[in-house]
Amino acid sequence: EESSLSPHTKERSCWAMSARREGFDEAHLQSLVSSLSQGKKLLESAAENAAQRHRGPYVRDPQCHETIQDLLRFLRRDISRERPVMMQLHAWNLVEKDLIPLILTYHSDSDNIIVDAIKLLVFLTLPAEEDAANGVEQRRCLKLTLEALVRNHDVLAVLFSQLSGPLERYESSQLRLKEDDGKVIQLFLTLMRNLLLGAEKHKTRSEVSDGCQLKENILKNFFDLHLTDLLVQMAKDARKKPFTEDTALLMEVFHLFFHTQSPAHFVQLLERHTGKGLNHDESVRLSYLEARREKVLFTRHGRFGGRSIRSMTVSSNQMKKKVTKKHLNMPSEYFGQMSNLDNTQGSSTLSSSVQLCLAQLALELSSGGFNEIMLASWNNLRHQQNNPSGSEEERLRIYSFLSLAHFFVTFTQLRCASDCKTEPSIISVVANIFDKHVFHWLRMTWEQFEETKSLYGMVLVSGLVKEMISFLDIVIVKGSHADKFACEALVSEILWNETNDDFLFFFQTAVKRYDPNTVQLIYLANVVEGLHTAACLLKRVSSNHATRGDEFYDERMVDNHVRLLACWHLNPQVLNNYLVSFLEEVFDHEVEHTLHEFNNLHLIYSSTIELVGNGNDHSGVHSGLRGIKRVTAAIIGSFMKNFYPMNGGDVQAKHFIDVVFS
Numbered sequence: 035e036e037s038s039l040s041p042h043t044k045e046r047s048c049w050a051m052s053a054r055r056e057g058f059d060e061a062h063l064q065s066l067v068s069s070l071s072q073g074k075k076l077l078e079s080a081a082e083n084a085a086q087r088h089r090g091p092y093v094r095d096p097q098c099h100e101t102i103q104d105l106l107r108f109l110r111r112d113i114s115r116e117r118p119v120m121m122q123l124h125a126w127n128l129v130e131k132d133l134i135p136l137i138l139t140y141h142s143d144s145d146n147i148i149v150d151a152i153k154l155l156v157f158l159t160l161p162a163e164e165d166a167a168n169g170v171e172q173r174r175c176l177k178l179t180l181e182a183l184v185r186n187h188d189v190l191a192v193l194f195s196q197l198s199g200p201l202e203r204y205e206s207s208q209l210r211l212k213e214d215d216g217k218v219i220q221l222f223l224t225l226m227r228n229l230l231l232g233a234e235k236h237k238t239r240s241e242v243s244d245g246c247q248l249k250e251n252i253l254k255n256f257f258d259l260h261l262t263d264l265l266v267q268m269a270k271d272a273r274k275k276p277f278t279e280d281t282a283l284l285m286e287v288f289h290l291f292f293h294t295q296s297p298a299h300f301v302q303l304l305e306r307h308t309g310k311g312l313n314h315d316e317s318v319r320l321s322y323l324e325a326r327r328e329k330v331l332f333t334r335h336g337r338f339g340g341r342s343i344r345s346m347t348v349s350s351n352q353m354k355k356k357v358t359k360k361h362l363n364m365p366s367e368y369f370g371q372m373s374n375l376d377n378t379q380g381s382s383t384l385s386s387s388v389q390l391c392l393a394q395l396a397l398e399l400s401s402g403g404f405n406e407i408m409l410a411s412w413n414n415l416r417h418q419q420n421n422p423s424g425s426e427e428e429r430l431r432i433y434s435f436l437s438l439a440h441f442f443v444t445f446t447q448l449r450c451a452s453d454c455k456t457e458p459s460i461i462s463v464v465a466n467i468f469d470k471h472v473f474h475w476l477r478m479t480w481e482q483f484e485e486t487k488s489l490y491g492m493v494l495v496s497g498l499v500k501e502m503i504s505f506l507d508i509v510i511v512k513g514s515h516a517d518k519f520a521c522e523a524l525v526s527e528i529l530w531n532e533t534n535d536d537f538l539f540f541f542q543t544a545v546k547r548y549d550p551n552t553v554q555l556i557y558l559a560n561v562v563e564g565l566h567t568a569a570c571l572l573k574r575v576s577s578n579h580a581t582r583g584d585e586f587y588d589e590r591m592v593d594n595h596v597r598l599l600a601c602w603h604l605n606p607q608v609l610n611n612y613l614v615s616f617l618e619e620v621f622d623h624e625v626e627h628t629l630h631e632f633n634n635l636h637l638i639y640s641s642t643i644e645l646v647g648n649g650n651d652h653s654g655v656h657s658g659l660r661g662i663k664r665v666t667a668a669i670i671g672s673f674m675k676n677f678y679p680m681n682g683g684d685v686q687a688k689h690f691i692d693v694v695f696s
Contacts, residue, residue, distance in 0.1 A: 060122065063105075063108055063119065063122060063123075064126075066101050066104050066105055066108075067105070067123070067126055067128060067132070069095050069097065069098075069101050070094065070095060070098050070101055070102070070132045070136070071092060071093055071094055071095055071098070071132065071135075071136075072093045072094070072095050091139060092132075092135035092136060092138075092139045094136060094139070094140060094147075098136070098147065099146070099147040099150065102147065102150045102151055102154055103150060105123070105154055106150065106153055106154060106157070109123075109154070109157040109158075115163040115165065115166035115167075116163075116166050116167055116168050117163065117166070117172065120157065120158060120160075120172075121168065121171065121172065121175065123158060124158065124175035124178075124179065125175075128158070129155065129158055129179050129182055129183070130179075130182040133151055133154060133155055133158075134182065134183070134186055134189050136148075136151055137151055137152070137155075137189060137192055137193060138186075138188060138189060138192055141192045141195070141196070148196060149196070149214075149218060149221070152193060152196070152221055152222075152225065153221060155193075155225065156221060156224050156225050156228060158179060159176065159179060159180065159183075159225065159228035159229060159232055160228055161176070161228065161231045161232060162176055176232045177232070177248065179232075180229060180232050180233065180248055180252070181248065183229070184248065184251045184252060184255060187255075190255050190259065191259055193222075193225070194222060194259055194261060196218065196222070197218070197219065197222055197264070199215075199218075200212070200215035200216075200218050200219055200276075201219075201264070203215060204276065211275075211276065215276055216275070216276030216279065216280075219268075219276060219277070219280065220279070220280050220283065223280055223283045223284060223287060224283065226256070226261070226287050227283060227286055227287050227290065229252050230249070230252060230287065230290035230291070231290060232248075233246075233248040233249035233252055234249065234290065234294075246383040246384070247383075249384070250383075250384055250385060250388055253291075253384075253388050253391070253392070254388060257388075257391045262291075262391075262395050262398075265284065265287060265288070266395070266398050266399055266401075266403045267403075268284055268403075269284060269288070269399060269403030269404065269406055269407040270402050270403045270406050271406070272284065272403075272406045272407040272409075272410040272411075273406060273409070273410045278410065281407060281410040281411045281414060282411060282414065282431050282434070284407060285407055285408075285411050285434055285435060285438055286434050288399065288407070288438055289434050289437055289438045291392060291395065292392065292396065292438070292441050293437060293438075293441070295389070295392055295441075297396075297441060297442075297444040297445035297448055298444075298448055299389070299393075300389075300392070300393035300396055300445060301393075301445065301448045301449055301452055303389060303390050303393045304393050304394070304397060305452060368554065368555045368556060368559075368601050368604045369554055369555075369556050396442070396445055399442075400442070400445075400446065400463040401463075404442050404463060404464065405462075405463065405464070405465060405466040406466075408435070408438070408439060408442075408464075408466055408467050409466040409467075411431075411435050412435065412466075412467070412472060412475070415431060415432060415435060415475075416475055418431075419475075419478070419479075429488070429491070432479060432491070433490070433491065433494060436479075436491075436494040436495055436498050437494060439464075439467055439498055440494070440497055440498045440501060442463070442464055443464055443467075443498065443501045443502055443505055444501050446460060446461075446463045446464050446505065447501065447504060447505045447508060450505075450508050450509075450512060451508060461509060461513055461514075461517050464505070467502070468502065468505075468506070468524065469524075470524060470527045470528055473499075473502075473524075473528045473537070474528075476495055476498065476499055477499075477537065477540060479491075479495055480492065480495045480496065480499070480540075483495060487552075489552070489553055489554070489557070492553065492557055493554065493556055493557045493560065496544075496557055496560035496561055496564065497556075497560045499537070499560075499564055500560045500561075500563050500564035500567065503529075503537075503564055503567050503568050503571060504567050506521050506524065506525060506571060507567060507570065507571045507574070509521045510522070510525075510571065510574050510575065511574075522575050522576075525571055525572065525575045526575060526576075529568050529571065529572055530572055537564075537568060538565070538568050538569065538572065541561055541564050541565035541568060542565060542585070542586065542591070544561045545558070545561050545562055545565060545590070545591055545594050546588070546590040546591060546594075548561070548594050550597065555597070555598065555601060558594055558597065558598060559598055559601070559605060559606075559609055562594070562595065562598060562609065562612065562613075563606065563608065563609045563612060566612040566615075566616070567608075567612075587619065587620055587623050587625050588625075589631075592620060592625075592629060593631070593633075595613055595616050595617070596617075596629070596633075596637050596638060597637065598613055599613050599617075599637060599638060599641055600637045600640070600641045602641055614665055617629070617665045617669070618665055621668060621672075629669050629672075635669070635670070638666050638669055638670075642666040
């Protein structure tokens, strides 16, 4: 008898049992849904829904508005991770059967029924709870809902047309803003966030494929409706009312646009028609980091839900990966156990036209919107940290800020590197975050992440600070006279002082404190590259700024540099060059005995042997191969002298090295 039931009937029975466990009145909820329109009953299938639509237009019940408000009250009390109320409404196909026809039919009415209908839609598109018992089912229902919205081309146009009134009143000095205009704007930003976030939540490979196509369709709709133009203008006005309260939400929406994309690819797309291209070394400089960069998203109901929802962040336990002292070839051992590692493949499946639109959006946002939204967001985050609540939402806002800042600093840096002469307008794109107070806040945030063992936060902030210092190095080389002067002043302020309270000393300390059993190697790579970039930058600014003597080459520093040498294939090229130079400097300071520890010799030897086996100086694959062979030969040679102290030892040691590297 059970096998004869339709899938929708089985689903309703399942969630009816869940409803009884959760303690809400499922019969009352069913009566509310049934009373949204006149003469309607709960239908068994999508086919019946389609048949009903052909029978005539949608006619709402006179009490429809009050019914929607009652449904919103149910959803606000739906606080468990299994969300039985939301799942029951999905099982009854409320969105496609009632909400979409209601919005299309009555969008021009003067009452607030459409606004409340959109609130209901926002609740029903909230991202799935990943650790819920029915997480898979939540993702399936959310996917079906998003597909229904995207499939009906008119519904998104009608939905976002409701923004015209609040935005018109905002732009016109002769019209007075209504009290609810700010809430309406926040409501639509939340809906955009939910649509983008719902397309990103993947667990299986089939979900990844479906989600990529879904995101493609959502982005096409946004671009066709010119919603991105509205977002850019909101970003430019981020420090003005009514947008001041929604800077975190607006920042997250932009983050969802760009977080799976490569800044280097965007620069290449934008310059393809000009005949100028990126230098190959610059275009691949961050390829591994960008390919494996974890997407951190956070969700927020704001005034429309009353609680925060955990999304795609990874817990500390999930990110811990013990790194054994051996040569590392697997990205998972280098980047850690990222739950959404495969999701990065989604960026390559977007069509070239959508990627070009995203690149143009990034360029348009660079015209002033990025500066404004980051300054407004940073001010909010700074004030919140003065009165920390320790909430997950607060931490996720910081993650989103760091990720978006990293994308645009890298994007701007690559644009500068691709120009023979950097234009001042390019440098000004990210000027608001290049402030000594922002650097001080980043350091405080970094220290807080270390105290709370937030491994992902440590990776994010270290990567951003490294890129910001690299950007300063480009400005010193290619910027205008005024830019160089301002850059030199900032460098002297943040990278060097006599009290060991600067970023150079902080980088050194972070390298020495690195624990391979708890923190993934990408964090060490960020710190080491930042350390050497900062040291080179100080030398450019003034020859009086020298690195701090022998403690720069102590045993812990050497061990961790050698540890990264074993990841030659995964390191950025600039980092590998720094590693080779550092090992050469070890000989100059006559502390090469620190390299003779067994594990160091084993890592250096095995890494070089593998590089020699995989390529040669003429292959172009390993541009630093000759340097690493030279350094390795010197290290092994100095070690072998301990075994051949008599005359002729040098000859025997050289013979051994020639055999190894022949």
